[in-house]
Amino acid sequence: MGRWQRPYSLDAATGFAMLGLVGVVGFATFLAIVYVRDRPVPAPVAILFGAWLVVCAAVALRQAMLGVYVSAGGIRSRTLLHTTTVPWESVTAIQSGIATIAGLDMGRSAIIIERTDGAPVQTALQRGDLLRPFTFRPELGRLATWPEHYDEILATLRAHHRDAQPRHAGQIGGPARPGTGGAGTTSPSAGVGRTGVTRGGPTADQRRDLHALTRQHQRGALTDAEFAAALAKIQGTREG
Template identity: 80%
Template sequence: MGRWQRPYSLDAATGFAMVGLVGQAAFGTILSIMYVRERPFPLPVAILVGAWLAVCFAVGVRQAMLGVYVSAFGIRSRTMLRTTTVPWASVASIHSGIATIAGLDMGRSAIIIERTDGVSVQTALQRGDLLRPFTFRPEVGRLATWPEHYDEILTTLRAHQRDAQPGRTAQASGPTRSLTGGAGTTSASAPVGRSRAARGGPGVDRRRDIHALARQHQRGALTDAEYAAALAKIEDAGGAQ
């Protein structure tokens, strides 16, 4: 995969932006033909109208290009005013976080790219909702998609990160496997297991693991599906003991 591409299906906002571009181009063409053939308005008015159409067209083009792109090199976020490219080697994690604009909470979740240097890159992809229609949240420069589509995009981007960083992802998932109480981790550290059992037994360990898992889910490090799967593993391990 050498070229940049969206690894997900387009949302309704992007589709409307593309349709709007076609309409603006057609409207500008008609006005140009009318001015050349009939000159229905003075030259200054024609310049103002042309400048307005150019600005609208530029905004429409950028709106249609919003989103997250991936390639073999890395991941790229396109917002209205900025394009940020992060190589896969510099990606620490991709998770859901708080959407902000000028430092203000927009009341939504957004897909965040965490870089290894500690810098967070907020993408234009946000979890939309239909239950708060009167909340003032500007939509230009944002892609607020429905929750199911949002979760699907986040899962797809994480899959691309795992494919591009197999070694780092396996290393990062090591603590998660020990957190879920896998049998391999317990057998590899038998002395630690005996000391834990002496301090409080498997019930204490299981409560601590569930608490840590809930903290990860609250921070957005785990999706709902990942949280449910990990919680089920912990419960199964506790029942087996």
């Protein structure tokens, strides 16, 4: 169950464009060297040319691996230079936000993973333009897919996040029940347990879930009906 996979169909346009660009540039460079030298390529030049092709191949391979992966344990974002893995229990929302590079607004939307520690993870998945070939924005290190495909990916990732929440809630709620079996009131000074609250109040985990749920609802990740159902579930767990 720890197998990582992309839960969406790939946009092959970006990958084939990148591989085609590397091939064309490499072949053009080779022809230019042969034309200028008009004799077999010297060993130093051949070595340099080979090293350049290796770098291009490595970049193209990493470009092909860009995207968002999911498993039973969490969600993983692969960009050109970084791979970030976030457990499901640390994910508060998966939403569409502003795509930036080096702090500059790219004028696009990107899928962003919101974490409980407040440090969002910007993925390589971006909403592309209908006239993408005529835009002058760098595509290396990002996957600018069509708007319909982008919306489909966002909905799929949100569905995986919602499916993972009941599993996580069950793992958290299991050990907390023994405290309700007539063990008496907890002493306010005995702040050693991880619940550490007065009788009848929410536990620390429930407060965290309520906070995450409210943030998702405010950002539009949950509809009013989904928010009410999830809130009722948390309140029912507390009363039980």
